Amino acid sequence: MSTHDGAAPDARGPLADLRVVEMGQLLAGPFCGQLLGDFGAEVIKLEPPGAGDPMRQWGREKPHGKSLWWPVVARNKKSVTCDLRTAEGQDLARRVIERADIVVENFRPGTLERWGMDFDRLRETNPGLILVRVSGFGQTGPYAPRAGYGSIGEAMGGIRHVTGDPGGAPARAGISLGDSLAAVFATIGALVAVHHRHSTGRGQVVDSAIYEAVLAMMESLLPEWAVAGYQRERTGSVLPNVSPSNVYPTASGEMILIAANQDTVFGRLAAAMGRPGLGADPRFAGHADRGRNMAELDDIISAWSARIETADLLERLHAGGVPAGRIYTAKDMFDDPHFAAREAIVRLVHPDFGELPMHNAFPRLSETPGSVRRPGPGLGEHNREVYGGLLDLPEDGIAALAQRGVI
Numbered sequence: 052m053s054t055h056d057g058a059a060p061d062a063r064g065p066l067a068d069l070r071v072v073e074m075g076q077l078l079a080g081p082f083c084g085q086l087l088g089d090f091g092a093e094v095i096k097l098e099p100p101g102a103g104d105p106m107r108q109w110g111r112e113k114p115h116g117k118s119l120w121w122p123v124v125a126r127n128k129k130s131v132t133c134d135l136r137t138a139e140g141q142d143l144a145r146r147v148i149e150r151a152d153i154v155v156e157n158f159r160p161g162t163l164e165r166w167g168m169d170f171d172r173l174r175e176t177n178p179g180l181i182l183v184r185v186s187g188f189g190q191t192g193p194y195a196p197r198a199g200y201g202s203i204g205e206a207m208g209g210i211r212h213v214t215g216d217p218g219g220a221p222a223r224a225g226i227s228l229g230d231s232l233a234a235v236f237a238t239i240g241a242l243v244a245v246h247h248r249h250s251t252g253r254g255q256v257v258d259s260a261i262y263e264a265v266l267a268m269m270e271s272l273l274p275e276w277a278v279a280g281y282q283r284e285r286t287g288s289v290l291p292n293v294s295p296s297n298v299y300p301t302a303s304g305e306m307i308l309i310a311a312n313q314d315t316v317f318g319r320l321a322a323a324m325g326r327p328g329l330g331a332d333p334r335f336a337g338h339a340d341r342g343r344n345m346a347e348l349d350d351i352i353s354a355w356s357a358r359i360e361t362a363d364l365l366e367r368l369h370a371g372g373v374p375a376g377r378i379y380t381a382k383d384m385f386d387d388p389h390f391a392a393r394e395a396i397v398r399l400v401h402p403d404f405g406e407l408p409m410h411n412a413f414p415r416l417s418e419t420p421g422s423v424r425r426p427g428p429g430l431g432e433h434n435r436e437v438y439g440g441l442l443d444l445p446e447d448g449i450a451a452l453a454q455r456g457v458i
């Protein structure tokens with residue numbers, strides 16, 4: 052793990068020449084800002100004065116009454132307060148945006164327009180501006196004006212119906228998957244638009260809908276229904292026709308993942324199990340055979356794995372070239388030498404929490420890697436830098452704005 056001083060100056064990342072203005076809240080927009088910031092973009096987050104982004108209050112555990120999610124999602128960002136509900140705040144925001152390359156927002160469609168920041172108006176003074184809009188359902192279509200949360204997008208985008216145990220309630224992933232996916236697509240859109248701007252000088256709108264980001268992950272769901280009349284259902288820990296790929300018990304009382312759902316790899320599993328004949332057994336020899344006889348095969352593997360301690364089992368599987376792994380908790384990640392060797396976890400210094408570990412910037416780029424330079428900022432920490440430095444407002448002007456509650 053590498054340790055960074057929380058006050059370290061910005062590393063020069065590959066996006067260091069981009070200024071991003073982030074408006075919005077929680078995750079679906081801000082995770083896009085996080086990704087761009089990881090690669091060095093200057094991300095200026097505009098927050099309502101007073102409480103700021105509600106993410107500052109969110110979290111499962113709140114030592115010192117403070118969120119442990121905020122320092123992660125707002126890492127590398129600058130915080131500026133600006134009440135967008137006021138004309139003065141809108142004017143300030145437009146002036147910051149005039150000097151920006153990208154705006155990321157995840158308000159309800161229509162809110163930005165209501166605040167006098169529609170794309171046509173913003174690009175009058177900044178024709179290269181890229182406006183990245185994340186929403187539940189997109190900026191057009193009958194559902195556009197609806198308020199949208201990630202959970203609804205996951206439901207309508209298709210993943211909820213196929214997640215969970217057969218006959219049980221549709222389950223959610225243990226994370227806000229739809230929001231984060233929409234942000235990843237927003238980030239792809241932002242970078243594509245930057246690429247296009249290189250040749251044309253023109254910006255554009257990137258419209259990332261949570262339900263579509265989820266839909267994009269749904270593999271062959273739509274043609275399966277349209278062409279074959281097949282409706283995917285919930286199948287618990289397995290995928291139909293993909294076998295073996297499941298959780299299996301060990302003698303240590305754990306469940307581990309073993310996946311050997313290709314003929315070659317299955318042959319290696321059979322050898323690791325000391326039963327090389329299984330690979331040629333007509334019930335299991337081919338992909339389709341194993342799919343048909345999945346339950347029987349899982350029973351055979353479980354009966355074998357349950358007799359062996361986890362460490363021994365994993366050693367045999369890894370030595371045999373069979374994909375297998377424990378189901379990690381956070382503690383396992385901190386203890387793991389591979390995570391350490393690749394610096395998958397970085398440690399920052401945080402004013403309240405002291406040493407603060409979090410995941411590193413991914414993916415790894417050989418020439419221009421991303422970096423985690425500082426945890427999420429205090430509310431309005433960069434007001435003076437942005438309003439004084441970037442907009443050139445005088446000190447007493449900034450003080451007067453604060454006095455009136457605009458910033």
Ligand SMILES: CC(C)(COP(=O)(O)OP(=O)(O)OC[C@H]1O[C@@H](n2cnc3c(N)ncnc32)[C@H](O)[C@@H]1OP(=O)(O)O)[C@@H](O)C(=O)NCCC(=O)NCCSC(=O)C(=O)O
Pocket residue numbers: 074075076077078079080097098099100133134135136157158159160162185186187197198199200201202227230
């Ligand atoms: C999340 C929402 C349903 C919340 O809807 P609303 O409360 O109606 O808010 P709007 O989007 O219209 O934005 C107006 C509010 O923004 C807040 N806001 C934020 N920043 C500012 C600043 N700088 N100034 C003033 N007000 C601000 C403020 O509370 C406003 O509410 P007023 O004070 O009333 O004016 C919607 O934003 C939405 O559909 N967003 C698109 C999809 C999305 O991102 N969903 C959430 C992802 S997180 C998620 O899904 C999850 O956690 O689960």
